[in-house]
Amino acid sequence: MFPEFVDTRPLRRAVDDALNWVVANWGGAFEAAARPLLGLLNAIQFALLATPWWVIIALVTLAAWLATRQWKLPAIVFAALIFLGVMDLWEDAMITTALMIAATLTAIVVSIPVGVWMSRSLRVRQVITPILDLMQTLPSFVYLIPTVMIFGPGKIPALLATIVYAAPPLVRLTDLGLRSVDPAVIEASRAFGANPGQRLLGVQIPLALPTILAGINQTTMMALAMVVIASMIGAGGLGYQVLQGIGRLEVSRGLFAGLGIVVLAIIFDRVTQSFGKQLQARIGLQEVRI
Amino acid sequence: MKHFWKGTLAAAIIGFAAASMPVQAADETVCGTDRSIDIAEMSWPSAAALARIHAFILENGYGCDVEVVSGDTVPTSSSMLSRGSPAIAPELWTSSIEKQWTEAINEGKVVKLSDAITDGTLEGWFIPRYVQEAHPDLKSVADVIAHPELFPDPEDPTEGRLYSCPPGWACEISTSALFEAYDMAEAGWNLFSPGSGGALDASIARAFLRNEPILFYYWGPTSILGKYDAVPLDMGPVDAEIYACNTNPDCDQPSRKTAYPSSPAIVGAAAWVPEDAPVVADYFAKVGLTNDEISALLVYGDENKADAAATAENFLRERKDVWTTWVPDDVAAKVEASLG
Numbered sequence: 001m002f003p004e005f006v007d008t009r010p011l012r013r014a015v016d017d018a019l020n021w022v023v024a025n026w027g028g029a030f031e032a033a034a035r036p037l038l039g040l041l042n043a044i045q046f047a048l049l050a051t052p053w054w055v056i057i058a059l060v061t062l063a064a065w066l067a068t069r070q071w072k073l074p075a076i077v078f079a080a081l082i083f084l085g086v087m088d089l090w091e092d093a094m095i096t097t098a099l100m101i102a103a104t105l106t107a108i109v110v111s112i113p114v115g116v117w118m119s120r121s122l123r124v125r126q127v128i129t130p131i132l133d134l135m136q137t138l139p140s141f142v143y144l145i146p147t148v149m150i151f152g153p154g155k156i157p158a159l160l161a162t163i164v165y166a167a168p169p170l171v172r173l174t175d176l177g178l179r180s181v182d183p184a185v186i187e188a189s190r191a192f193g194a195n196p197g198q199r200l201l202g203v204q205i206p207l208a209l210p211t212i213l214a215g216i217n218q219t220t221m222m223a224l225a226m227v228v229i230a231s232m233i234g235a236g237g238l239g240y241q242v243l244q245g246i247g248r249l250e251v252s253r254g255l256f257a258g259l260g261i262v263v264l265a266i267i268f269d270r271v272t273q274s275f276g277k278q279l280q281a282r283i284g285l286q287e288v289r290i
Numbered sequence: 291m292k293h294f295w296k297g298t299l300a301a302a303i304i305g306f307a308a309a310s311m312p313v314q315a316a317d318e319t320v321c322g323t324d325r326s327i328d329i330a331e332m333s334w335p336s337a338a339a340l341a342r343i344h345a346f347i348l349e350n351g352y353g354c355d356v357e358v359v360s361g362d363t364v365p366t367s368s369s370m371l372s373r374g375s376p377a378i379a380p381e382l383w384t385s386s387i388e389k390q391w392t393e394a395i396n397e398g399k400v401v402k403l404s405d406a407i408t409d410g411t412l413e414g415w416f417i418p419r420y421v422q423e424a425h426p427d428l429k430s431v432a433d434v435i436a437h438p439e440l441f442p443d444p445e446d447p448t449e450g451r452l453y454s455c456p457p458g459w460a461c462e463i464s465t466s467a468l469f470e471a472y473d474m475a476e477a478g479w480n481l482f483s484p485g486s487g488g489a490l491d492a493s494i495a496r497a498f499l500r501n502e503p504i505l506f507y508y509w510g511p512t513s514i515l516g517k518y519d520a521v522p523l524d525m526g527p528v529d530a531e532i533y534a535c536n537t538n539p540d541c542d543q544p545s546r547k548t549a550y551p552s553s554p555a556i557v558g559a560a561a562w563v564p565e566d567a568p569v570v571a572d573y574f575a576k577v578g579l580t581n582d583e584i585s586a587l588l589v590y591g592d593e594n595k596a597d598a599a600a601t602a603e604n605f606l607r608e609r610k611d612v613w614t615t616w617v618p619d620d621v622a623a624k625v626e627a628s629l630g
Contacts, residue, residue, distance in 0.1 A: 012595045024499040031444065038445065141488065148492035149499075152444050153453075153484050231457075232486040240457055243485065247458010 023149045034156045037106065041155055045098035053090060057081045060267065067274035077271065080263040089238065089260040096237035097264060099155070099230060100223040103162040107219050111167045112212065115174025116200065125175065132168040140165065140229050148233050158235030162226040169218035177211030178204050213276040220268045227261055238264075319618045321354035323567035330361035330376040331598065335591060336511055336584050337381035340406065342602030344380050344577065347613065350628035351621035352569065363387060367558065371399045374560040377567075378574065381406040385553035386460055401564055403557040403571055408578035410552035412510035413461070415452070416520035417441075421503045430524035431472065434505060438478040441505045450479040453493055453506035456486050460537060465507050467536035467545035468525075494518065513592040516585030525549035576616045583612065603629065 048056070057078065064077040084093045118125045140161055147157040181204050189203045205212070231239030238257045245254025321327075327348060331341035341358055348354040359376050361369075366379050367387050371394040384391045394400045415431060421440070428434050434441070438450025452469060455461035462483070469481045484490040490506070491514055497504035498518040508514060525548070532548040535541040557574045564571040579587075590608075591601035606613060606629055614622045 009595045013593075016595075020495075020499055023496055027496060027500050042445075145488050145492045148489050149496045152496060153489050153493040154445050154482070233489040234483060234485045236483075240483070240485065244457040244462075247456070247462075 019146055019149065027150055027152070030150050031152050031156070034151055034160070037102070037159055038156050040105070041098060041102040041159055044101050045095060048094040048098050049091065053085055056094075057085075060271070064267075064271050064274070067271050067278060073270055073274060077267050080267050083263055084260055087256050087260065089241070089257060092236070092238045092241055092257065093260055093264060095235075096224075096227050096239065096261070099159060099162060099227070099235055099237060100220060100264070100268070103159055103166055103223040103226075104216065104220050106159070106163050107167040107170055107223075108216060110163070111170035111215070111219070112174050115171045115212075115215075116178060118171065118175040119178035128171070132171055135164050136168050140226070141232075144229070144233050153234040155235055157233050158230035161233070162223050162230055165226045166219045166222035169222060170212075170215035173211050173215030173218065174208070177208030177215075180211065181207045210276055210280045213272065213279065217269060217272045217276065220272060221265060224261060224265045224268070319352060319569065319621050321348070321352045321567065322569040324355070325377075325562075325566055326355040326357055327378060327563075327567065327570060328357045328359050328376040330366040330370075330379040331358050332366070332379070332381060333360070333362050335513060335588050335598070335601075337379075338598035339587055339591060339601045339605070340380040340579075340584075342598045343605055343613070344378070344574070346602055346606060346628075347617065347621070347625055348570065348573070351617055351625040352573070354567075354570065367391060367394075367400075370558065370560050374399075374562050377560050377563050378403075378570075379558040380574075380577075381555050382558040383411075383553055383555050384558070391558075399561050401559050401561055401571075403559050403563075403574040404576065405578045406555045406557050407511060407581060407584065409580045411555050412515070412522065412581055413550035413553065414507070414509075414522045414525055415505060416508050416515075416522055417505055418498060418501075418503065419519040419521050420501060422521050428523075430526070434523060435472055435474055435477050435479065441503050443480045443482065446480065448478070450474075450477075450505070451482045452479055453490060453504065454481050454483050455507050456490060457483055461507060461509070461550075463539070464533065464537045464550065468547065471536070471545040471547045494520075511581045511584035511588070513585065513588035516589040517592060528552075573616060579612070583609070 060081060061074045061078045064074040065071075067073065084090055114128065118128050143164070144157065144161055147160055151157045151160065185203060185207065186199060189199050194202065227235075227237060228239035228242050231237060231243055238260045241257030242254050242261075245251065245257060329341045329345050329348075331338045345356045345358050349356040361376060361379070363383060363386055366376060367382065367384075367390065370376055370379065371390070391400070395402065415434075417428060417434065422428050425437070425440065428437070428440075441450040441452075443449045443451035452465075452474065454465045454469070466481060469475070469479070474481070484493055490508075494504065494506055494508070494514055495518070496502075497506075506520075508520070510516075514520075527549060528551045529546075529548040530551055532546045533551055535543055536545050536548065557577060559571065559574065563574075587601060587605050590596065590604055591598070594600075594604075596604065606625065610622075610626075613625075617625070
């Protein structure tokens with residue numbers, strides 16, 4: 001056993017007291033600050049639930065066709081959506097999708113600028129990389145319970161936890177994509193007199209777009225992976241069905257809801273990937289390997 | 291022939307009593323068995339602390355060979371009735387395993403040594419005391435249901451929110467049934483599932499820290515009820531039949547109102563314990579604690595960040611008045627000596 005040098009209990013108590021103080025004095029302010037996020041999530045969820053199921057199936061299948069111009073993927077997507085409906089998972093699947101879309105949108109807004117900043121400064125990169133490692137490896141429950149205490153239970157902490165877990169790959173891949181742009185191309189754009197803003201928006205980002213899209217794809221997948229954990233703090237949706245299945249030993253309920261999550265993942269993964277490939281083909285680049 | 295059998299039986303009983311007599315009558319109380327007594331330490335804090343308390347007393351007071359093994363209601367009870375190990379479960383809630391447990395008792399595989407919680411367990415809907423002080427008319431569930439505006443749902447402030455039980459727990463079904471029976475959706479309430487025990491605790495802690503109103507399902511004895519001053523709402527009389535129907539998914543009758551029945555938490559033991567280790571069985575026959583005593587025990591653990599073993603040691607130091615009544619004087623002296 002490691003010898004006990006210091007008694008850690010006062011430290012632990014101090015951390016707990018600090019959290020309690022924050023909750024007691026700032027809990028309301030934090031909750032109000034997160035209101036816009038909740039509004040975004042509720043709006044997406046309302047739109048998804050208010051749209052008739054056949055409109056959603058038609059739109060998503062159309063998107064799959066536009067992405068591939070073949071019949072294989074639309075057929076798979078169509079079958080997957082019908083599966084969700086037949087298995088009585090439609091409403092839960094829409095709630096889960098809303099959480100995933102809201103998390104992905106927020107992650108895009110936050111991650112791409114951070115990725116750009118990282119790609120421009122080695123020091124920023126040295127600081128942010130460990131933070132990203134922390135976000136991806138810290139067990140979620142460690143920060144979930146404090147988030148519930150600070151923001152109140154329900155969708156807000158679930159959304160924040162999902163963003164924390166899902167944003168890092170997009171930051172990393174944005175950074176990687178921008179750094180991998182051929183220096184000769186940058187040099188050429190500079191020679192033509194492009195200012196830094198023009199270089200970034202007109203040259204670097206378009207060339208890095210396939211990598212960034214791969215990052216967005218990763219982010220959607222990570223967001224779906226958090227669905228069950230998000231349900232443990234009151235997010236509802238498919239994850240909640242899985243939890244109920246586990247708790248009541250109803251293997252079937254857990255299995256079907258779990259398959260529902262897989263189905264959502266397949267739809268979003270294949271469709272976004274196909275769009276990415278199409279884009280790469282248009283830009284005329286080889287597939288970027290990560 | 292008949293007399294002969296009766297005679298031998300009587301002789302056997304006397305013989306058995308005589309054999310166990312010396313243990314009782316000797317100056318020193320000893321364990322009386324070579325078998326290792328394995329005590330199940332359940333995953334929730336009160337059972338874990340109780341396991342540590344009993345393990346300490348048996349090991350240091352009686353000189354038993356004690357082992358603490360981790361467990362949970364279903365795995366521990368099934369292993370106890372199939373293999374006779376763990377020997378002791380110091381806080382076993384039999385309501386969730388009622389059928390198997392009753393069968394096993396009838397087959398003589400397990401025994402109930404005593405009630406772990408003497409004044410019964412507590413389960414129901416709670417509001418903070420400061421809310422009741424501000425609104426003294428909030429006494430029963432019906433009073434609270436009439437005022438959803440006092441307990442607003444942060445995600446939809448026009449409605450009230452009832453914090454239910456985590457998914458998959460038996461209380462989730464019973465709470466949802468009561469939500470229906472009281473027509474709470476009509477009265478402007480949302481049933482909110484916190485998703486996990488940790489999130490439910492965090493929600494309650496947040497409300498109490500911020501002096502906010504909250505209506506929540508909870509049970510005791512727990513550190514939450516020990517730490518935060520919550521008052522149970524009057525839910526009317528318990529009707530076991532209605533409760534059974536409410537919690538049974540196959541019962542087609544509509545949900546009806548009832549209070550939560552007090553579920554028994556017992557000291558369960560494998561059948562060999564009273565036979566091979568009567569001294570240990572005798573000890574466990576007296577070890578019941580009240581709700582308040584257990585909650586106080588848990589609050590110490592919670593506030594001092596102490597693990598189950600440290601919580602148990604503190605109990606043994608601080609509550610001599612309680613535990614010394616469980617054991618003979620010489621055992622009490624030995625336990626005190628080993629506490630240092």
